[in-house]
Amino acid sequence: MSSQFDALPGTYDDFTTTPFRRFLETPSVLGAIGDLHGASVLDLGCGSGAYTRLVRQQGAARVTGMDVSPGMITHARARETVEPLGVDYLLGGDLPDALAGAFDLVLGVYVLPYARNRAELGRLCATAARALRPGGRFVTLPVHPGYRPGTVSYAPYGFQLTAAAPPTDGSPVLLHLRFGGHDRAVTARYWSKSALEKALSDTGFVEPRWTDPRVYEPGIAAHGSAYWHDYLAHPHTVIVDCRKADCRNPESGG
Structure with a gap:
């Protein structure tokens, strides 16, 4: 089955080299994840495998990437060769x-935004x-529930978002990746904090923590604090870190 992402692997890989990814998003995600040595990790919606490879390089003992896009998985497997x-890569949306x-x-970077309705979000x-x-933990990055169209331009960071104002649950958000000669667009979806928390709670997750990404010192040294101001004031994503309830432990919330 074709996907809107099939033609994007090269763009996704190249995006990892932008200042936004190098100095803000990637270190924020790795900081939220913490020590991976000896861990078993599933990269859900792994795309081109950029984070999948990085997680393995950070010391995870077993890493699997999974995505519904044939083009993305073909690219990721070729990189692995x-x-x-x-790293193992699985094509499809159903876990064996x-x-x-x-x-x-489970790491899910920009996977929940591609749920087109509440049923898909729950799945x-x-x-x-x-x-x-x-x-076990689920660390995921949705569109920020506080995102408001037109508040700032994300163009300096290599992308732009376009959506109806105000966004409502399931409403489309057009993501344009525009950097280094790339100009590609995909459609994501906005979900409110209450919708995300309900989907997580309904599937057995507890204790969700919401943390905005931050810029790390090398990024300030390289580009100055003013460069990052607009993004930090209105981040387009948030890191959600939650835990699967342990029903064997009555204090776990399960």
Whole structure:
């Protein structure tokens, strides 16, 4: 089945080299994840495999990438052939039975925004929950619930967002990636904090923590604090870190 992402692997890989990704998003995600040594990780909606490879390089013992886009998975597998890291890639949206409960961490960078309705949002969260052992973590980046169209321009950071104002649950958000000669667009969806928390709670997640990404010192040194001001004042995403309830522990919330 074709996907709006099939033609985007090269663009996604190149986006990792932008200041926004190098100095803000990627270190924020890795900081939220913490120590990965010995961990088993599923990168849900892995795309071109950029974070999948990075997680493995950060010391995770077992890493699997999973995506519904044939083009993305073909690209990620080709990268694994050329630069083998011991990463497995799965095509599709259904987790194999053999991998249920096999992971300590599920990472979902910009996967929830591609749920077109509440049912799909719930299925994505359920897939993450099914993959995790009890007590395992789901770290994911949706469109920021506080996002308001037209508030700032994200063009200096290599992308732009366009949406109706005010956004409502499930409303389209057009993402344009415009940097270094790239000009590609995909359609994502906005979800409110209450909708996201309900989807997570309904699928067995507890204790969600919401943290805005931040710029790290090398980025300030390289570009100055003024460069980052607009993004930090109105981030387009937020890091949600939650835990799968451990029903064996009555204090876990399960």
